[in-house]
Amino acid sequence: MIRKIAVQPEDFDTGAELAALSANAGGVASFIGVVRGDAGDRALAALRLEHYPGMTEKALRQMAATAETRWKLSGCTIIHRIGRLTPGQNIVLVATASRHRADALAATAYLIDQLKTKAPFWKAEECADGTVHWVDARESDEAAAKAWL
Secondary structure (H helix, E strand, O other), X not given: OEEEEEEEOOOOOHHHHHHHHHOOOOEEEEEEEEOXXXXXXXXXXXXXXXXXXXXXXXXXXXXXXXXXXXXXXXXXXXXXXXXXXXXXXXXXXXXXXXXXXXXXXXXXXXXXXXXXXXXXXXXXXXXXXOOEXXXXXXXXXXXXXXXXX
């Protein structure tokens, strides 16, 4: 079983990460989160992501372990960036590999839903007008995560 969990300020090489998962897999599924250029009705200058070192990685490992018990996976990668990111930059990569596409697709969807609601990250939107807003959890994200119960 290939498992990679990383919380880092550096960007990731999506192609290399997916290639690392593809050995002995029938399918690799992935989700890449990218910084949007807007914060609702305002232009976004940057998104600042903070985390609780140690706790965040532990939470991501637990999510991956749960996915591995629910689906037959041969690999799982979760990379989440921290720091100040500007529009168009990568934020997160969640990828899973399995002999069959259904397991990889379901596990990837599960992991991103859990990551959005259960991982200890805090996000602040820095708007082009100089205002800063902390991002609250969305009801739609909470509903998606609860649907897996």
